[in-house]
Amino acid sequence: MSSVLxxxxxxxxxxxxxxxxxxxGDDVVxxxxxxxxxxxxAKEFGARGIGLDLxxxxxxxxxxxxxxxxxxxVIAGVSRDDNKVTEYDIDAAxxxxxxxxxxxxxxxxxxxxxLHDGSAIVLFxxxxxxxxxxxxxxxxxxxxxxxxxxxxxAVELAxxxxxAVHPGVVGDSPYWRDKPEKVLATLRTETPxxxxxxxxxxxxxxxxxxxxxxxxxxxxxxxxxxLLG
Numbered sequence: 221m222s223s224v225l226x227x228x229x230x231x232x233x234x235x236x237x238x239x240x241x242x243x244x245g246d247d248v249v250x251x252x253x254x255x256x257x258x259x260x261x262a263k264e265f266g267a268r269g270i271g272l273d274l275x276x277x278x279x280x281x282x283x284x285x286x287x288x289x290x291x292x293x294v295i296a297g298v299s300r301d302d303n304k305v306t307e308y309d310i311d312a313a314x315x316x317x318x319x320x321x322x323x324x325x326x327x328x329x330x331x332x333x334x335l336h337d338g339s340a341i342v343l344f345x346x347x348x349x350x351x352x353x354x355x356x357x358x359x360x361x362x363x364x365x366x367x368x369x370x371x372x373x374a375v376e377l378a379x380x381x382x383x384a385v386h387p388g389v390v391g392d393s394p395y396w397r398d399k400p401e402k403v404l405a406t407l408r409t410e411t412p413x414x415x416x417x418x419x420x421x422x423x424x425x426x427x428x429x430x431x432x433x434x435x436x437x438x439x440x441x442x443x444x445x446x447l448l449g
Contacts, residue, residue: 223290226250227272227327228297228344230258232393237294237423242267249287251297274323275299275315281330290334292430293341295324300395302355313358320362321369328373337379340430343370345386345439350447367439374437381436383429388443391416412445 222241229238229250242248248267252258255271262269272283274297301316303309324343335341345366352360366384373382389396389407396404396416408415425442429435441447 221245221247222292223247223288224249224292225287225290225294225331227274227293227295228252229294230254230261230269232296232298232395233344233387233390233419233422233426234294234296235261236419237296237426238262238267239265240423240427241292251283274327275319277318277322277326280323280326284327284330287331288334289336290331291336291339293328293331293335293339294344294426294430295327295342296344297323298344298346301358303358304355305357308357316358317362321365324366324369325373328377332377335377335380338433340381341373341377341383342426342429343382343384345384347386347388347441347443347447349386370439371437381433383435383437384439385422385425385429386439386441386443387417387422388441388446389416390419390422392418407446410446411443412448415444417442417444 224241224246226234226238228234230252238248238250242265249270250258250262250267251270251272253273258269258271270283272280297319299316299319301312303312343366345363348356348360349363370382370384391404422442425440429440
């Protein structure tokens with residue numbers, strides 16, 4: 221049995237990963253901004269939920285005070301942001317940069333004493349870093365920053381392994397599944413596999429990065445080859 225913490229585990233891929241690992245018999249803790257929601261969801265599959273807001277990094281240490289020794293750490297917390305440089309929203313940008321870069325780093329900083337040489341960490345990025353779109357000004361920037369964060373953490377924390385997963389369009393995720401079929405059909409035609417990635421496939425990729433002891437400082441794309449389209 222492994223001890224697992226999923227930061228940002230109350231929805232989407234983070235929740236699916238937490239549910240999968242708990243079903244395997246692991247000791248799982250998940251976090252979400254809403255303490256009650258995190259606790260309620262976690263109890264549904266035998267995990268434990270705690271409240272934590274990545275955009276409030278000074279509170280992260282206190283929020284994680286009850287977390288013990290960890291084998292696997294997954295930081296999946298994300299925030300959708302539509303922020304064009306021509307209509308730049310500084311407050312929205314500061315929140316996302318804080319959440320994704322400062323918040324992620326502070327989680328690791330807080331938990332270093334509870335990690336061990338065999339521990340592994342996976343951070344979530346995204347493919348906007350490679351294929352930006354109007355409004356992705358901050359999203360593309362912070363997802364590219366995740367790559368730099370992976371590299372520096374892998375060096376500083378060695379032999380603890382640190383990797384990142386960069387999902388593309390995940391067709392059955394809460395964000396994408398209700399999009400117009402015309403939009404999804406176009407995305408499928410742009411993907412060499414002819415279909416969109418699934419949450420189960422991203423979950424499997426995260427699990428692979430955690431369990432393969434020779435995979436380190438890797439940024440893994442899970443997009444069916446979408447970037448080639």
